[in-house]
Amino acid sequence: MLGLMQDRPLTLTHVFHRAEQYFGHKTIVTATANGETSTTIAEWAARVRRLATVLDTLEVSADGRVGTFCWNTARHLELYLAAPCTGRVLHTLNIRLFPEQLVYIADHAQDEVVFVDRSLLPLFWPLVDQLESVRHVIVIDDGADAEVPSDPRVHDYEELLAAATPFEGRFPVLDENRAAAMCYTSGTTGNPKGVVYSHRSAVLHSLITLTTDAMALSERDVVLPIVPMFHANAWGLPYGCLLAGSSMVMPGPNMTPQAIVSLLERHRVSVTGGVPTIWMGVLPLLPEHDLSALRTILCGGSAVPRALSEAYREAIGVPMLQAWGMTETSPIATVSSPRSHHAEWTEDQRADYRARQGVPVPLVDVRLVDPDTGELQPWDDQATGEVQAAGPWIAAEYYRGEGGGAQFTEDGWLRTGDVASGDRYGSVRLVDRTKDLIKSGGEWIGSVELENEIMAHPKVAEAAVIAIPHEKWVERPLACVVVKEGENVTAEEILEFLAPRVAKWWLPDAVEFIDEVPKTSVGKFSKKTLREKFASPRVS
Amino acid sequence: MLGLMQDRPLTLTHVFHRAEQYFGHKTIVTATANGETSTTIAEWAARVRRLATVLDTLEVSADGRVGTFCWNTARHLELYLAAPCTGRVLHTLNIRLFPEQLVYIADHAQDEVVFVDRSLLPLFWPLVDQLESVRHVIVIDDGADAEVPSDPRVHDYEELLAAATPFEGRFPVLDENRAAAMCYTSGTTGNPKGVVYSHRSAVLHSLITLTTDAMALSERDVVLPIVPMFHANAWGLPYGCLLAGSSMVMPGPNMTPQAIVSLLERHRVSVTGGVPTIWMGVLPLLPEHDLSALRTILCGGSAVPRALSEAYREAIGVPMLQAWGMTETSPIATVSSPRSHHAEWTEDQRADYRARQGVPVPLVDVRLVDPDTGELQPWDDQATGEVQAAGPWIAAEYYRGEGGGAQFTEDGWLRTGDVASGDRYGSVRLVDRTKDLIKSGGEWIGSVELENEIMAHPKVAEAAVIAIPHEKWVERPLACVVVKEGENVTAEEILEFLAPRVAKWWLPDAVEFIDEVPKTSVGKFSKKTLREKFASPRVS
Known part of the structure; x- marks a missing residue:
C-alpha cells in the first residue's frame, strides 16, 4: 500500500x-x-x-x-x-x-x-x-x-x-x-x-543546515561562508541560506584575517564557517573587534584544535562548532552540537566534547569497522574502526566509475578513510586517517590524537605526526612541530609535555621543527610530503 | 545525467x-x-x-x-x-x-x-x-x-x-x-x-520540525505534545522528537489545565503544542507556576487569538508560535516565526504578526486563488484567495479515492478551503473558510477577521461570526459571543468596540450571547451548529 x-x-x-x-x-x-x-x-x-x-x-x-x-x-x-x-x-x-x-x-x-x-x-x-x-x-x-x-x-x-x-x-x-x-x-x-x-541530495543536505542541532540557519541569520564555494558547495551554506532566507556576506578574493574580521564586525555576521587555519589567523585580531552578533563559528576540514576553540570561547564567548565530512558526504555528516547531558558538565569537559567530530546528523548513518577484521566496533568510546557512512547525500560511486572500487563497501557504504571511536551518545572522535595510522609493534597509534595533544602546548602553532620506518617496531611516530611566532620550545619540552598525556609507547621517537605544515590544495595536512622528507629509518 | x-x-x-x-x-x-x-x-x-x-x-x-x-x-x-x-x-x-x-x-x-x-x-x-x-x-x-x-x-x-x-x-x-x-x-x-x-512524507515533515524557523526541535528540548496523537500525528511532534532526540512528556488522559501546567513546570518543558482552547484554560494558572524552561508554545488548529498570545507574553514572556495546517498537510504548512525585519518593530506590531498564520515552511508551496475567477492573487496583503498548497507531505488524494474530486485542483494542488491574503515576506493571514465567508451586497466579509477583532475585547472569551440570510444584502454577519466568567458585556459595547476597528458595513447586524462556541470532534468551531440555531432571516 x-x-x-x-x-x-x-x-x-x-x-x-x-x-x-x-x-x-x-x-x-x-x-x-x-x-x-x-x-x-x-x-x-x-x-x-x-x-x-x-x-x-x-x-x-x-x-x-x-x-x-x-x-x-x-x-x-x-x-x-x-x-x-x-x-x-x-x-x-x-x-x-x-x-x-x-x-x-x-x-x-x-x-x-x-x-x-x-x-x-x-x-x-x-x-x-x-x-x-x-x-x-x-x-x-x-x-x-x-x-x-x-x-x-x-x-x-x-x-x-x-x-x-x-x-x-x-x-x-x-x-x-x-x-x-x-x-x-x-x-x-x-x-x-x-x-x-x-537535486535530492542538495535539497536534503540544505534542510539539515537549517536544523537546530546542525547549523540552525534561520531567516534572522547573517552568514559569511569563508569556506570556498568550490569545496563541497561551501559546506552547503549557500543553498542553506537561500532555503532559510538568511542574509549572506561573501568574502570575495581577500581572505586575509583582517578582511575577514572586518566583514564579521561590520555586517554583524551571526554564522560563519571555515577551516582551522583561517581561525588561527583571525584569533589575534579578536580583541579589537566587536563580534557580538556572532553565534556560530562552524569549523571543519581538519580536526579542530581544542586550544583554538577554547581561545575563541575565552575571547568572544563563542567556541568552534566542529563538523566533519568530506566532498563525498556533501559534506555535513556529523556536528558536535551541545547536548542535554552537558548541562552538569564543567567547561573543561565541554571543551573536550567540542574537540570531537560530533553526532551524525539526521538521515546519515555511521558505523565503525575494524580495518583488519571488517567487524563492526562497539560505540564504547574505546574501540576504534574505520568510519563508514551511508545516507541520501553520500556518494555511491565516482563519476564515470573511476577510482571507486576500494572506497565503497559491497553493501554500498562509503569508506571515509577516517578512523574513529564513538560514544554511547553517538559522538564520533577521529583518531586518524587509515592511511596515516601508525602501527608500532602490532598496536595502532593515532596520529591525529597525538597531534591534538601536541597542539595543546601553548607554544605550538601546528603539529603533524607521521609514521617513520623502524627496524624493531616496524613503525614509530615522528612529530613535526611548528612553533608559534615569537616563541621558543625544545624537543624535550614537547616530550615532557606529552608524557602525562599519552601512553609511554605513543611518545614520538623524534621531534622535528618545521616552518609550516605542508598543505594539500584544499588546505589539509599533506603528510605525504612530510613522510618523503623524514622517511629515513631510525634506530632508537 | x-x-x-x-x-x-x-x-x-x-x-x-x-x-x-x-x-x-x-x-x-x-x-x-x-x-x-x-x-x-x-x-x-x-x-x-x-x-x-x-x-x-x-x-x-x-x-x-x-x-x-x-x-x-x-x-x-x-x-x-x-x-x-x-x-x-x-x-x-x-x-x-x-x-x-x-x-x-x-x-x-x-x-x-x-x-x-x-x-x-x-x-x-x-x-x-x-x-x-x-x-x-x-x-x-x-x-x-x-x-x-x-x-x-x-x-x-x-x-x-x-x-x-x-x-x-x-x-x-x-x-x-x-x-x-x-x-x-x-x-x-x-x-x-x-x-x-x-514514510517519505513523515520523514520530511519530521525534518521540518527540527528547523530553526519551524519548531526548532533539539536534543536539548523537553517536549509536551498536548495535541492528541490521533490529530495528524500530534502535529509531527512525536516523530520529530525521536529524530532530534528530545525528551518527551506525554500527558495521558488528564487534560485539565491544572494537570497540564503541572507537567510543564515539573518536567521543565521547553516546547509544547496545543489548540487555543487548551491555552485559554491554562492562562489563569500561569502566575502560580514556574515555567521558565518554556521557550515555545506551538498553537494551531484554529486561529490563535492575538489577545491570548499577548496574555502569555505578558505573563511568562513567551507568546504563542502560531502554525497552520490540516490533516491533509501532515499538518505543518506555515509557521509564524519571527523574522529579521521585525527587529525594529514595536511589540504591538510583532503581536499583529504573530496573529498571522505565518510563512510556508521549506518544501511547501502556497498560492492564493480567487474562488470566483480561479486567478492567482498577488501577495500584497490586500487581495484574498483560497489557500492552495503543494509539497511532499501534502495529500494528493483521499484513501480509496473517495470524496476527493473537489478538494484537489487539476494540477495536483490541495484546496484547503481557507481564504487568506499573503504579504511580500510570505506571511499568510487567514480571513476565513471558503464556506464561512459572508458575502454581503456582493462584497466578502471575513468571519475569522471579525472574530479576532471581537475576541480582542477584554471581556470576551470566544466569538464566532456566521452569515445569516438577509433580504437586501443576501448575507449579513451575526456575532456569537462567549463572555468571560465573571464579566458582563452588552451587544452595544461590543459594537462600539468594533466600530473603529473594521469597515462600517462589516459591523454585525446582531450580537448573540452564548455559553460556549460549539466545537467539532477535533475542537474547531462548529459554525454549522450556530447557523442552524440562528438561521432565521432578519431585516434591518
Whole structure:
C-alpha cells in the first residue's frame, strides 16, 4: 500500500523560487578588490533568470557541465542556481589545484563552458588550449586588472546578462535524482575523482543546515561562508541560506584575517564557517573587534584544535562548532552540537566534547569497522574502526566509475578513510586517517590524537605526526612541530609535555621543527610530503 | 545525467534506529491516572522490537492497518514506530468521534487490529461487533478500572509483549513511498476522508520540525505534545522528537489545565503544542507556576487569538508560535516565526504578526486563488484567495479515492478551503473558510477577521461570526459571543468596540450571547451548529 502524498520532487528549483518569492528583500553583500557590492535577493534572482537563458544562448547541452573558477561572490551564487535549475550540472573547479589536475578534471567532467573571475584569469587562461571540451570562457569582471584575452571563446559575463531575455515563470519540474552539481576530490594519490550531487541530495543536505542541532540557519541569520564555494558547495551554506532566507556576506578574493574580521564586525555576521587555519589567523585580531552578533563559528576540514576553540570561547564567548565530512558526504555528516547531558558538565569537559567530530546528523548513518577484521566496533568510546557512512547525500560511486572500487563497501557504504571511536551518545572522535595510522609493534597509534595533544602546548602553532620506518617496531611516530611566532620550545619540552598525556609507547621517537605544515590544495595536512622528507629509518 | 548519491530511502526505520542508538538515555514520561511512568528510549525501543513481532503473531497482514484508540502515551508511541517499521500502516482513531463515524472509519480503513487504552474501552467496546475487519482488540492497561470484556478477540498488551521475541537487527529497507500512517479528516459534512501518509512524507515533515524557523526541535528540548496523537500525528511532534532526540512528556488522559501546567513546570518543558482552547484554560494558572524552561508554545488548529498570545507574553514572556495546517498537510504548512525585519518593530506590531498564520515552511508551496475567477492573487496583503498548497507531505488524494474530486485542483494542488491574503515576506493571514465567508451586497466579509477583532475585547472569551440570510444584502454577519466568567458585556459595547476597528458595513447586524462556541470532534468551531440555531432571516 502506497502513501497518497503529492509526488513533489526535491529539487533546487524549489529553493530558487522560495528565495525569490519570500526573501526578495534580503541582501547578499560581496567584498571586492575595491570595496563591497550589495544586491537584494530579488535583484539576484532576476539575474539568475537572465543567466538561465544565457546558458541556452551559449548552447550548453541539456545536462552540460557548467564550470566555475570563482571566489565566493553573489555572482558565483547566480551560477549555483542557474545551472541546476535549467537541468545543467554546476561544476565548481578548485582554484588552488595544480594546472595538470585542473586540466584533467575539466576534461574528465567534459565542461562545456567555464565562468572565471577576472582576477583568476592568469591562473586559468594558460590552460585553456588544453581543455578540449570547453567552448566558452565567460569572464566575470571582479575589478581586477588582469588582461582579458582577445579570443573568440571569451565573453563578458555582464554583457551576456544584459543581452539576455529573462526566463519567465517557474523552472520546469526535474527528476530529483538528476545531477545538480559536481565536485572533484583532490586526493594526495591518484587522479582526482568526481562526486556528483543530485537535486535530492542538495535539497536534503540544505534542510539539515537549517536544523537546530546542525547549523540552525534561520531567516534572522547573517552568514559569511569563508569556506570556498568550490569545496563541497561551501559546506552547503549557500543553498542553506537561500532555503532559510538568511542574509549572506561573501568574502570575495581577500581572505586575509583582517578582511575577514572586518566583514564579521561590520555586517554583524551571526554564522560563519571555515577551516582551522583561517581561525588561527583571525584569533589575534579578536580583541579589537566587536563580534557580538556572532553565534556560530562552524569549523571543519581538519580536526579542530581544542586550544583554538577554547581561545575563541575565552575571547568572544563563542567556541568552534566542529563538523566533519568530506566532498563525498556533501559534506555535513556529523556536528558536535551541545547536548542535554552537558548541562552538569564543567567547561573543561565541554571543551573536550567540542574537540570531537560530533553526532551524525539526521538521515546519515555511521558505523565503525575494524580495518583488519571488517567487524563492526562497539560505540564504547574505546574501540576504534574505520568510519563508514551511508545516507541520501553520500556518494555511491565516482563519476564515470573511476577510482571507486576500494572506497565503497559491497553493501554500498562509503569508506571515509577516517578512523574513529564513538560514544554511547553517538559522538564520533577521529583518531586518524587509515592511511596515516601508525602501527608500532602490532598496536595502532593515532596520529591525529597525538597531534591534538601536541597542539595543546601553548607554544605550538601546528603539529603533524607521521609514521617513520623502524627496524624493531616496524613503525614509530615522528612529530613535526611548528612553533608559534615569537616563541621558543625544545624537543624535550614537547616530550615532557606529552608524557602525562599519552601512553609511554605513543611518545614520538623524534621531534622535528618545521616552518609550516605542508598543505594539500584544499588546505589539509599533506603528510605525504612530510613522510618523503623524514622517511629515513631510525634506530632508537 | 543522474547524481551519483546513495539510494537511501527516507523511512521511519531510520528514525527508530537513530533514536535507539544515540538517544537511548533520553526519557519519555507519561502521566497516568495514578501518577507518572518514566521510560528511557532504550527501554522503549526494546518494547518496539517486541511489538514488531507481536504484529506478526496477530497475523496482521504485510500492509495491514493497525488501529489505535489511545491517549498520548509512551505506549502509543511504541505503536507509532512498530506499525510502520514493519511495513504496516498506523491508523490513529480519533477518540472524540461519534460512534457511527468511528465504525465507518475503521471499516473503510479495514483495520485488522485495534489497540485501545483501557480507560477508553467503554467508548470503544460497544462498537466492536459492528467492525467487520477487526480481528483483535488489544487492551493497553492504563490503570483505569474499566471492565475488560472476556472475549476471544481481546488481548492484554503487556502479556503479548512479555511473550514476544524481540525483533533483532535493523528493520528491512522499505520503499519510501510506502504508506506509513493514516488519519481521517472529520469534516462537518459528508463522510470522513482518509489521508494516507508515506514514510517519505513523515520523514520530511519530521525534518521540518527540527528547523530553526519551524519548531526548532533539539536534543536539548523537553517536549509536551498536548495535541492528541490521533490529530495528524500530534502535529509531527512525536516523530520529530525521536529524530532530534528530545525528551518527551506525554500527558495521558488528564487534560485539565491544572494537570497540564503541572507537567510543564515539573518536567521543565521547553516546547509544547496545543489548540487555543487548551491555552485559554491554562492562562489563569500561569502566575502560580514556574515555567521558565518554556521557550515555545506551538498553537494551531484554529486561529490563535492575538489577545491570548499577548496574555502569555505578558505573563511568562513567551507568546504563542502560531502554525497552520490540516490533516491533509501532515499538518505543518506555515509557521509564524519571527523574522529579521521585525527587529525594529514595536511589540504591538510583532503581536499583529504573530496573529498571522505565518510563512510556508521549506518544501511547501502556497498560492492564493480567487474562488470566483480561479486567478492567482498577488501577495500584497490586500487581495484574498483560497489557500492552495503543494509539497511532499501534502495529500494528493483521499484513501480509496473517495470524496476527493473537489478538494484537489487539476494540477495536483490541495484546496484547503481557507481564504487568506499573503504579504511580500510570505506571511499568510487567514480571513476565513471558503464556506464561512459572508458575502454581503456582493462584497466578502471575513468571519475569522471579525472574530479576532471581537475576541480582542477584554471581556470576551470566544466569538464566532456566521452569515445569516438577509433580504437586501443576501448575507449579513451575526456575532456569537462567549463572555468571560465573571464579566458582563452588552451587544452595544461590543459594537462600539468594533466600530473603529473594521469597515462600517462589516459591523454585525446582531450580537448573540452564548455559553460556549460549539466545537467539532477535533475542537474547531462548529459554525454549522450556530447557523442552524440562528438561521432565521432578519431585516434591518
